[in-house]
Amino acid sequence: MKKLFIIPFILILFSCSKDKVDPNVGPVTIEFDNTFTDDLKLTIDYNVTNIQLKRDDGTVFTDGLNSHHVSEANEGSQEISLKDLPAGNYVQVSFKIEELHVTGSFEYISASSTVLLTFADGIPVRAEHEPEAHLLFNMNTLKGGGDVQSAFVVDHVHDN
Amino acid sequence: MCRALLLSTTFTTIDMKKLLIVVMMMLIAGQASACDVCGCSLGGNYFGILPFYGKNFVGLRWSQAQFHSYIYPTQNIPAQESHDTYSKVELWSRYHLTKKIQLFAFVPYVYNNMNGTDQVVHAQGLGDMNLMANYSLINNSESNSDWKHTLMAGGGVKLPTGKFSLYDKGKIINRNFQMGTGSVDFTANAVYTIRYKKTGLNFETGYKMNTRNNDGYLFGNQFRFSSQVFFWQQFGKISLLPHAGTYYENAAMHRDGDIIQVNTGGTALLGSAGLDIYVGPITVGVNYQKPVKQHYNSDDTADITSKARWTTSLVYSF
Numbered sequence: 001m002k003k004l005f006i007i008p009f010i011l012i013l014f015s016c017s018k019d020k021v022d023p024n025v026g027p028v029t030i031e032f033d034n035t036f037t038d039d040l041k042l043t044i045d046y047n048v049t050n051i052q053l054k055r056d057d058g059t060v061f062t063d064g065l066n067s068h069h070v071s072e073a074n075e076g077s078q079e080i081s082l083k084d085l086p087a088g089n090y091v092q093v094s095f096k097i098e099e100l101h102v103t104g105s106f107e108y109i110s111a112s113s114t115v116l117l118t119f120a121d122g123i124p125v126r127a128e129h130e131p132e133a134h135l136l137f138n139m140n141t142l143k144g145g146g147d148v149q150s151a152f153v154v155d156h157v158h159d160n
Numbered sequence: 161m162c163r164a165l166l167l168s169t170t171f172t173t174i175d176m177k178k179l180l181i182v183v184m185m186m187l188i189a190g191q192a193s194a195c196d197v198c199g200c201s202l203g204g205n206y207f208g209i210l211p212f213y214g215k216n217f218v219g220l221r222w223s224q225a226q227f228h229s230y231i232y233p234t235q236n237i238p239a240q241e242s243h244d245t246y247s248k249v250e251l252w253s254r255y256h257l258t259k260k261i262q263l264f265a266f267v268p269y270v271y272n273n274m275n276g277t278d279q280v281v282h283a284q285g286l287g288d289m290n291l292m293a294n295y296s297l298i299n300n301s302e303s304n305s306d307w308k309h310t311l312m313a314g315g316g317v318k319l320p321t322g323k324f325s326l327y328d329k330g331k332i333i334n335r336n337f338q339m340g341t342g343s344v345d346f347t348a349n350a351v352y353t354i355r356y357k358k359t360g361l362n363f364e365t366g367y368k369m370n371t372r373n374n375d376g377y378l379f380g381n382q383f384r385f386s387s388q389v390f391f392w393q394q395f396g397k398i399s400l401l402p403h404a405g406t407y408y409e410n411a412a413m414h415r416d417g418d419i420i421q422v423n424t425g426g427t428a429l430l431g432s433a434g435l436d437i438y439v440g441p442i443t444v445g446v447n448y449q450k451p452v453k454q455h456y457n458s459d460d461t462a463d464i465t466s467k468a469r470w471t472t473s474l475v476y477s478f
Contacts, residue, residue, distance in 0.1 A: 021418045027419065033237075035236070073329075073330075074329065074330035074331075075328075075329040075330050075331040076327075076329070076330035076331040076332075077330060079331075127418070128415075128418050128419060128420050129419065129420060130419045134234075136236055136237075153236070155234050155235060155236050155237060156234045156235070156461075158422070158459065158461065159459075160422045160459065
């Protein structure tokens with residue numbers, strides 16, 4: 001019995017070895033926050049492709065051919081997480097919005113649009129932290145006749 | 161990964177007391193990584209002042225803790241806030257395996273409420289079960305001395321019996337809000353009680369070492385320490401045990417894979433007051449805790465505040 005009793009102590013006495021972390025790369029989350037005024041009822045779907053993030057030294061990280069489906073109905077889909085970016089301060093993002101379908105109170109369909117946004121203070125990418133760039137995609141701008149690029153704005157960046 | 165289990169058998173010959181002293185020193189001096197701040201491990205397995213030293217018992221314990229979080233507004237997004245209530249009803253039992261070894265089992269049923277600007281969720285279900293064993297190092301409770309003291313120390317394991325991946329609108333709900341952690345965790349604790357006639361002091365400390373769950377999520381280790389003063393008052397067949405003291409808890413930050421999670425972990429110091437009523441084999445207790453000082457690891461865009469907590473319990477000793 002004493003034997004059994006000792007096991008938890010021993011487990012605590014010997015702490016576990018830490019997992020190895022690559023100090024030169026880190027992740028980033030880009031949040032696509034679709035906003036619209038309360039008087040509208042909308043279904044929103046689109047794909048985000050060709051994401052490119054530019055570091056302050058000009059290096060470009062590309063997400064390649066990946067396509068991320070974003071749906072207003074699924075909050076999880078609105079956060080796109082990119083892994084293993086070289087550490088550093090990223091100052092610009094560009095991506096394509098494809099197959100945009102906004103339906104409901106009004107309709108807006110677009111096959112493909114390119115968006116380019118800059119981050120005033122940059123996104124600090126580093127190991128063991130996941131900064132988050134919070135983008136707003138304003139449906140009221142589309143309703144008012146604006147294009148996809150003009151409907152996007154960087155709200156804030158969480159360094160985390 | 162841990163290799164400790166393989167080594168355990170070689171240590172069984174070491175004198176029990178020496179080993180326990182080492183563990184306790186570690187508990188006191190070791191890196192106090194932190195509390196349960198929010199959620200599932202609510203209050204850890206705080207024993208409190210336990211009835212009838214030599215007896216077995218079975219009981220129910222109902223506890224609740226509230227937290228408030230506030231996210232500052234940005235240029236385009238209004239402020240958001242959430243009032244969260246973590247509750248559990250726990251079936252718990254103490255059983256004497258031998259005169260010196262006590263076994264404890266805790267089976268919680270958890271029901272949590274999140275009432276936020278952005279998210280309104282209610283979740284309930286079986287929580288994480290806990291099994292522990294305590295060894296009595298000092299016990300003169302049966303002597304005739306006016307000074308009586310007991311020291312118990314031990315450890316245990318927390319099993320992943322609660323759900324740990326509940327989703328809301330396609331997104332995993334805050335890990336603290338889940339019914340369990342999904343991980344096998346190890347606990348160590350020590351309880352010392354000293355009593356002079358009808359007045360006593362109770363000190364309790366605990367440490368919980370967490371492991372990664374199947375999602376690769378790792379809750380921060382937790383430490384707690386409490387001290388209480390109590391009085392024993394007898395009125396015929398009824399005895400009253402009022403008590404008051406402080407409770408400190410600390411939790412390290414969580415990790416999701418390699419990533420340190422913001423807005424997790426922290427420390428809190430709570431003042432506590434309570435009353436236990438003994439009638440024959442039945443003990444009814446109530447305990448109230450109010451934060452005196454707290455610091456949760458929120459970033460500069462958010463505030464997390466712990467509100468009051470309370471516990472009521474009903475125990476049958478046999």
